[in-house]
Amino acid sequence: MNINSMIKVGMGDLKACKSPEVLTTLGLGSCVGVALYDPVTKVSGLLHCMLPDSKQFKNASNVAKYADTGLVELVNQMEKLGANKTRLVAKIAGGAQMFSTNTNNENLKVGQRNVMAVKMKLSEMRIKLLAEDTGLNFGRTVEFYSETGKYKIKAVGKPEKLI
């Protein structure tokens, strides 16, 4: 697959596509990359959310920044491309703790909180979580193949993983 034909999803962003397009996001750290997939129509979506919960913040204008509002918007966009909400399944990656410090800065644990928030929202929306590669202390680059529903995960100094 040529890199140029991949659809890039930036930090705090989301994209939906149809088969055979590929969605990618580079260098996920504490953020979580949520891939949603309709196995029948092969409509796929990728959300790169940075924070767990939009309700904690007043000016939550960019919905893709948060796990909760981001998932709702991603499902909306996928439905417009022909996905059926009841068939959607999810695979997630990211949510690492990039720096280990002894400080009490809660923000450094944001990765963990992001993963928890994504899982809660998925179960609330009745979307089944099929696989995950989350946590630990390293960054991940992910590629989601709408043709196969496979989620490829690359990390520095580690073998590629396909979930």
Next chain:
Amino acid sequence: MSKINLEELSDMQFDILKEIGNIGAGNATTALAKMLQMKMDMSVPKVALLPFKDISQLIGSEDQIVVGILLDMGGEINGMMMFLFDTKSAHHLVNKLMMQEDVVDDYATDFTEMEMSAISEIGNIVSGSYLTALASLTNLKVQASVPSLTVDMIGALMSVPASEFGKYGDKLLLIQSQFGEEGYVNGYFMLIPELESYDKILSALGM
């Protein structure tokens, strides 16, 4: 509630923040040059207000591998400070400090434990001089945490300050300075105060 509006910073405010980058990074670069007994230059600092999706591109592509040192700032100025070196620069710095020969494969992403702690120490000294300059300039107390070091993709490292700033808006305001010696060492300082701390810094300087 903070007085500063990220979207409406005046030229004057930008200039003052740039000057902080200048003085802070100037001190830090001098400290580093002295420690390593080598010449080192610094570029004019950039004060940038960037959408999250563009911050990694300030340095390179999101998946470029770098060495990142992060410190938490506390006291009267809160926020984060970050140094980034490309892996090649980190090897050069560490070899110089430990009086080791440069090896051919200097793009390697693995460092020995000894080398890692040497890099952390560089981070400690350099950040100390940056923050001392910032503190004496503003007359505000600044404490820094023990530096924490990670070798990974830029995008992954930048997600840490980005999610901190994500609470306030969709953009990140940072004071960035580039330092080094051409072709040998190339690194970046990033001072990322919290929004309220920007207020304090600017008002301490008479804005």
